Amino acid sequence: MKQAFLFSNSTFALILSGLIIFSSCKKNSITNSNDPNPTLTVEAAQSDAVSDAQFDDVFNITMGVQASDVGENIGLGTGSGIIYKTAEASTTKSTDSTARCFTVTVEPATLHVFPKTVTIDFGSGCLGKDGKLRSGKIITTYTGPMFQAGSKATTTFDNYNVDSFHIEGTHEVENTSTSNAISWTVKITGGKITNTLNGKWRQWDAVRTHQQIQGNDTPLNLLDDIFQITGNSSGSNSNGVSWTSTVTDPLIRKFTCRYIVQGKIQITRNNNQALLDFGDGTCDNKMTITINGISYTISL
Secondary structure: OOOOOOOOOOOOHHHHHHHHHHHHHOHHHHHOOOOOOHHHHHHHHHHHHHHHHHHHHHHHHHOOOOHHHHOOOOOOOOOEOOOEOOOOOOOOOOOOOOOOOOEEEEEOOOOOOOOEEEEEEOOOOEEOOOOOEEEEEEEEEEOOOOOOOOOEEEEEEEEEEEOOEEEEEEEEEEEOOOOOOOEEEEEEEEEEEEEOOOOOEEEEEEEEEEEEEEOOOOOOOHHHOEEEEEEEEEEEEOOOOEEEEEEEEEEEEEOOOOOEEEEEEEEEEOOEEEEEEEEEOOOOOEEEEEEOOEEEEEEO
C-alpha cells in the first residue's frame, strides 16, 4: 500500500492567518453586515482553526512513529520534519535516530503482537525539528499496523504540552480503506486546549474522513495523488463562543499543491454563518469567506 504523507496540514490552520487579517482589515465591513456580532463568528473560525491544527499535529506524530523505534512499520509514514528529521527526497521516511530529546517505549515489544502501546515521552521539554517545544507524553495504542484496513490507533495524553498549550482528550485514527481506495477517519473526543499563560481554553470534538480519489492505481507515483476531506466539528471557548463546522463540499487536496484547492466549509455560531470557499481546483493561496452575503477574498 502506498504510504501516506504529511499533506493534511490542518484544514483550518491554512485559513487562520487569513482570518486574522480579515477580522482586522475588514473591521468596518463586517461591523455593517447582518450578523450583529460578526467578529465572534470570525473568532469561532479562528478557534476551530487552532484546535484542528493542534490535533493534526498529534495525527502526524502518532502516524509517523518509526520502525527504528518500535521494531516494525505501524504508522502511515507522516510526520517528517516535526519530531523526526525531514524525509529524504527518495522516500517518505526519515532516518533520524540520534541526538533526540524524546524517548519511545513499546509494550509489548514482541514483533507483530497487537494491541501495542507506544509512549512518546518528551520529558520536561523537547524542541522538535519544527521548532515547537513539547513536554509530557503521547500514549497511543495500535490494534494493528495502520497501513492495514481496520486498524485503529487511540491516543491519550499525560501532561502533554506544545509550547504554551496544554492538550487533553482522545484522538482516534481508523484505517477505513477498501480494495479500491485508501482512506482513514480521524475522531477527536473531549478535546481541550488550554493556554498555560492566560488560562484561556478551547473545547473541541471533530470527525474528519480522508479518502484518496486519484492515484490509487499508481502506488509508485505520488504526483497524481488527490485526496478529499469531509467531516464536521463542534467547539466552545472560554470567551463564551460556541460553534459548529461542516464541510459542505468535499475539500480537495493534491499532492502537488500545498494548499486545499477546492471545497467549502460552513462555520455556524448561533444562527450566524460564515462560508469558506477554497476555489475551483486551481493551486493558489486564495479563498473566499462570506458572512451574510458579503464576500471577501483572503490570501493565505
